[in-house]
């Protein structure tokens with residue numbers, strides 16, 4: 001292994017891996033939320049969009065190819081992100097071998113404390129979400145190819161909507177700390193950048209979590225039916 | 226005023242340790258926290274008991290020797306203040322005070338509140354130096370330093386190496402300390418030649434000392450008696466990234 005590769009095995013190297021893979025997800029969740037907004041334009045537009053994802057890049061790419069490339073990138077990023085998180089968490093646990101009787105919470109924001117349990121919750125949610133709306137394995141009334149129907153009937157269940165709500169809370173906290181933190185980890189810092197880091201993180205967290213949260217709410221209140 | 230202290234007592238590195246409760250009687254508001262402990266220790270010695278061991282030297286907030294966690298806060302409740310500069314007017318008659326050592330695998334307890342911080346010395350030794358021409362003193366201002374860089378380097382150099390950042394960090398990470406020690410040389414032209422080597426070597430030493438990984442909580446900055454900013458951690462990450470991918474400078 002070259003020197004550079006070895007240097008990515010230090011905690012700083014692993015954090016850089018987390019930040020880069022995290023940014024891939026940030027791009028994904030923004031795009032995903034934005035795409036989902038088409039649900040407000042009705043079944044035809046939404047299903048056309050869902051189908052369009054598979055035809056993306058045509059004729060250069062064939063049916064479904066871009067979607068699978070995107071999925072491959074996300075899977076690699078997820079594996080890198082989770083693997084780094086595990087290694088870093090283990091390192092930090094070992095570093096505080098004796099616990100304090102009491103240690104005041106002195107961190108800048110409580111969101112930073114949610115990264116580990118929130119990350120685990122997100123991982124569980126990603127699996128559930130795929131089984132629910134992508135593959136339909138845990139969906140009681142799944143119709144392949146009718147994304148609009150699957151979304152609406154899915155969210156008509158209150159417990160299912162509650163799961164999505166909790167996951168979006170975890171995602172919002174993860175984004176609020178993660179986006180700010182990624183700048184720090186990648187060394188993108190300076191008087192001017194630092195002024196926009198908090199607002200940017202808050203904005204992304206609110207837009208993504210809030211936007212996604214609006215879908216179950218809209219279904220349960222009958223706005224989307 | 227009379228206070229109840231719950232102090233961590235640990236006879237040796239191998240001892241399991243426990244909290245022991247002491248009454249601190251007739252404490253004066255003008256005493257420093259360490260003077261209060263001195264008085265408690267005099268009482269213990271008179272009764273033939275072992276005094277509470279704690280580190281201290283200058284008692285002026287400049288040497289970085291003192292340090293203990295007071296009611297869950299490294300160096301106690303006063304911002305930008307070492308525990309030797311904490312004064313008893315902070316407390317009221319009847320208060321309970323819990324006193325613990327820094328807790329980190331990188332800082333093993335030697336005795337009571339005294340921990341071994343030579344891990345920090347080894348991080349400095351790994352790269353905290355510059356190559357300088359020996360012989361006659363160079364002319365003043367022979368190497369121009371932009372004022373902004375000089376000031377930032379001074380800010381970083383004000384780290385006294387107390388270890389409160391590690392103590393406060395939920396991960397027991399030493400990133401704030403290491404970033405300050407790297408930055409105060411990397412920001413100056415005199416530190417240039419070793420810039421890439423310095424950041425790599427000091428980070429590798431930090432990793433070898435069993436500290437945790439930084440998750441950018443910011444607790445270190447809040448606890449730091451010298452107000453070292455986490456901006457230096459971002460700078461450390463940037464210098465590390467460029468050194469790791471082989472660009473120096």
Ligand code: HEM
Pocket residue numbers: 015018019020021022023025026029081082085112115116118119120122123174175177178179181182183184185186439440441
């Ligand atoms: C949609 C999914 C996700 C997004 C958008 C995301 C995004 C991010 C970002 C941007 C960071 C900041 C990197 C840095 O600190 O520099 C981060 C950190 C982190 N992520 Fe994720 N992540 C996601 C999923 C997960 C999952 C599934 C886990 C599961 C273990 C996880 C665990 C963590 C942990 C432990 C950190 C480090 C926390 C810290 O810096 O304090 N994340 N994430």
Ligand code: SF4
Pocket residue numbers: 383384385386387388389390391401402405445448449450451452453
């Ligand atoms: S950065 Fe602050 S808290 Fe950490 S060792 Fe230096 S002076 Fe102490």
Ligand code: FES
Pocket residue numbers: 280281282283284285286287288289290291292307308309310
């Ligand atoms: S004893 Fe020197 S800083 Fe407290």
